[in-house]
Amino acid sequence: MPSLYWIKKAPWAALIAAVLVIWIDSKLFEDRELWLKLRARLEALPEPVVRLELGITKDILQLKNMRDAPPEMRRLIILGNSRARVGLNLRNLRDDDILQAKIAHAGVSPYVMRTFAKEGAALSPDLVVLMLSELDTHRPVELVPGACFRSAAALGQLLTSEPSLTWEQRHEVEQVAVGAFLNSYRYGDILDRAYLNDFREIRIQEEEPASKRQDQRRGRVIPRKQLVVEADNARFRVRRISEPDVPPPPIENIEEIRAELAKSFKRKKIQNSTLNIGYAIAFGPHVETQRDLIEKTIEIFTNAGSKVLIVEGPLNPLTYLLYDEESTRSDFLAFVEKMKMEYGVHFQSIDETGPYVPKDFSDLLHLKGTSARKLSADVRKRVVELLDG
Amino acid sequence: MxxxxxxxxxxxxxxxxxxxxxxxxxxxxxxxxxxxxxxxxxxxxxxxxxxxxxxxxxxxxxxxxxxxxxxxxxxxxxxxxxxxxxxxxxxxxxxxxxxxxxxxxxxxxxxxxxxxxxxxxxxxxxxxxxxxxxxxxxxxxxxxxxxxxxxxxxxxxxxxxxxxxxxxxxxxxxxxxxxxxxxASWKDVQSGSWLIYWGWFKKVYVSDNVARIVDTVYGAGAEPTGPEVLLALWAFAVQIYCDFSGYSDMARGVARLFGYNLMLNFNLPYFATNPQQVWRRWHISLSTWLRDYVYIPLGGNSGGRWKQNRNLFLTMLWAGLWHGASWTYVVFGAYHGALLAIHRELKPALKKIDPVSTVARSAWWLFRVGCFFHLWLLGLLLFRAVSFEQAASLGYILFTNTDPGFVYDWIPPFLMFSAPLLIVQIWQGATRDLEVPLRWPMPIRALLFAAMFLAIVFLGEDHGEPFIYFQF
Known part of the structure; x- marks a missing residue:
């Protein structure tokens, strides 16, 4: 008879604890009320501190709405980064029969689209709009773990297609890997900031004149705000999405370009990080990775019976000073052609929605209100055609 | 790494x-x-x-x-x-x-x-x-x-x-x-895993979180009040203990998984009632090293009282300098040397206080723990300061400024992050068993493990904050 000694020796407490954690994790994150409360709390915090978390919270609620909507409703999903958030607004698009989820905020790169694809395809969308351009296909992969959805498969694809990334951004890769397994890990920042802020961060500093408190030693008035240690208005250090101090792009006339951009945007100074966004659009091994991620996303949606529309996101023509627009854009268009041939993807280029001039943009990437409304109107027509067609 | x-x-x-x-x-x-x-x-x-x-x-x-x-x-x-x-x-x-x-x-x-x-x-x-x-x-x-x-x-x-x-x-x-x-035996795997888990919890949940209070008060440009400084010192006592003992626990746990048994480095130091006891419970591997290779070669307990106290003082100066290349550490060592010497002188008198009833004995023990803990905090005031000026300024505020400031706001998070540690440590102290959670009934252990994990995931710092003692 086999020994049953191992039953006695098995780490039952740890195993039960693991089951408990997974159960609490799944139960807690299915609660719509929790997310509504989180959104309300996040909206009360300073926007720069929480923009990504707020976007994620809104995504979660939109997806819950779509999951719970009656099956006869037509479903539209819009995916893109902050350019789509600002430039693509399809609100009031026949709300009675079209339900839309707009997953568009900073950090939604092709990698995030790919990590979302399975979750999105499970919602059986009729149409998926992807706002893309050479900025998405020709910029190196940069992981923003908080912005990623749960998908171990996407992680696996990334690791095999661009192994150097696993080393350079290993901490982020690890975070995504854990996030793929456990919801609470991924949403830790949101919960931390919004749900527990009252307790942990105590409170956000209020605008206060110089305090009545006296420094007894020196007998002078101390402004209360001196106790604030970080410039982000929170009294305790909070996790911030910070941009490291990077050198400017190695372009000969970079200072002239900087001056021209500053003049155009009516700003005192253009940051290096802004210039590098444009300069990063270049050929390299990352292009293949980005294309693979987009192609896989399209494949997942089309296999689920969804139509896919790629809307070419316009870039400020001044950005062309920073990268080779002609070759990268034609490469992007060739990729789109391939997608059209292989997956029957629809495409709306800037030649249809444009032309765009620098004064249409508020910065290098984002459209101003008027031009955004024009783009949205053009896309709206195409979306309705595709949904009705 | x-x-x-x-x-x-x-x-x-x-x-x-x-x-x-x-x-x-x-x-x-x-x-x-x-x-x-x-x-x-x-x-x-x-x-x-x-x-x-x-x-x-x-x-x-x-x-x-x-x-x-x-x-x-x-x-x-x-x-x-x-x-x-x-x-x-x-x-x-x-x-x-x-x-x-x-x-x-x-x-x-x-x-x-x-x-x-x-x-x-x-x-x-x-x-x-x-x-x-x-x-x-x-x-x-x-x-x-x-x-x-x-x-x-x-x-x-x-x-x-x-x-x-x-x-x-x-x-x-x-x-x-x-x-x-x-x-490694099965027992080694069990206790090693627990040590790693407990050390991780102490570092990521307790230490890195209470550090926020400390950083606020010690941060550049801060103008704290007396009660805020006091709370920050309590928080720093918790932070440095959980940081270092958390690392030590993890080190011992990891070694145990490979079959190695490393020495105990911390044994409930904040339950010490005097400076002699604390150095037998805090960073035991360093204090025994100093005892064997500095204190005893200097003469140890031989010679007259003056000589013994001198040996103690010099040993603790060395201990202070070991912690870092700064005069604040040297004075920290000197402070503890002085405490040890004073305690040695007072020991006979203290021994005479011998309460009879259990309640009186407990109260006397608690009083001594409380008194010594606050003497320890004065040392930490120096230890954490970046300069004598900062230590002096905070010390002055501590004793002269009574404005509560934000201290009532800081107490709840401080308790939230340090109470689990205190509860477990009281249990460990009462049973004289540092691995007592491993002997709790299985359902309690399961709940404890799950609660610790969720606390780490929801509230722990996941950015890999470095351990304080790495700089030494």
């Missing part, structure tokens, strides 16, 4: 898998390679220093063993001491001495040029230097026979769980374990 990162988790899983997949004779060589890889992860250039220290002490110990001439033996000991302390002195104290010298010249009116060497401090240098020194001194004293196997000795110096922040092990304890080529 910090213990509280996923990098380390991957490293540990791979190392353990390979370690147990290999035949026993190859395990120690593999562990040595893994230890150098672990150290090289910080800065591979410093692996050379580690190797140099290892080679010199291995050679010196063997020469001492084969040599009968006491003078020549002493000569080899001095070589070992010279090389190790020179490395330590150069990398850790060079700029400190240059700065101090410049300040002295400035104070007597000589205009000294600003001269600062750009020296990176090799992580863990104070720990492994003391560890190798203990080996050569023990061999010199003929308290142990040196090993002839270089790989065994190299593994003793570099064994990765304790390499960068202790415990400062003794060759007498570890070398026999290395020779024995150990294998």
């Amino acid at each position: 910090l213990f509280n990162t996923l990098d380390f988790a991957v490293f540990l899983i791979v190392s353990l898998s390979v370690f147990y997949a290999l035949p026993r004779r190859l395990r120690n060589p593999f562990l040595l390679v893994a230890s150098y890889a672990f150290y090289g992860f910080w800065n591979w250039r410093f692996c050379g220093l580690l190797l140099l220290s290892t080679v010199v002490d291995y050679w010196a110990a063997l020469r001492m063993e084969t040599c009968e001439d006491q003078r020549r033996r002493k000569h080899y000991l001095w070589i070992s001491l010279g090389v190790n302390l020179s490395i330590l002195g150069f990398f850790k104290y060079c700029n400190f001495f240059i700065d101090s010298f410049t300040a002295v010249l400035d104070s007597i009116g000589i205009d000294a040029p600003d001269y600062v060497l750009r020296i990176a401090l090799p992580v863990g240098i104070s720990f492994y230097t003391f560890q190798t020194l203990s080996y050569t001194i023990d061999v010199y004293r003929r308290e142990m026979v040196p090993t002839r196997k270089f790989l065994d000795f190299a593994l003793f110096v570099a064994l990765f769980p304790q390499l960068v922040a202790g415990p400062i092990e003794r060759a007498k304890r570890i070398l026999p374990q290395i020779v024995e080529r150990r294998h």
